[in-house]
Amino acid sequence: MKTIKCSQVGGGTCTFEASGETADEVRTKMGEHAQVAHADMVAKATPESMAEWNTMFDKLWAETASA
Numbered sequence: 047m048k049t050i051k052c053s054q055v056g057g058g059t060c061t062f063e064a065s066g067e068t069a070d071e072v073r074t075k076m077g078e079h080a081q082v083a084h085a086d087m088v089a090k091a092t093p094e095s096m097a098e099w100n101t102m103f104d105k106l107w108a109e110t111a112s113a
């Protein structure tokens with residue numbers, strides 16, 4: 047299982063963490079969290095910024111050690 051912190055993927059000082067076995071599982075949890083907690087960021091998201099976010103997330107996921 048890996049844990050990704052919202053603050054690692056652009057969430058600023060947000061303390062939310064999402065854990066899961068697969069990148070897609072955690073990506074979905076982070077997306078659901080963002081819809082609620084970072085609605086302003088979600089509203090401003092563009093296809094380009096979403097693609098950048100996904101790239102950042104995938105890189106972070108690959109670099110994060112399983113626990």
Ligand SMILES: [Zn+2]
Nearest residue numbers: 052057060062
């Ligand atoms: Zn957050």
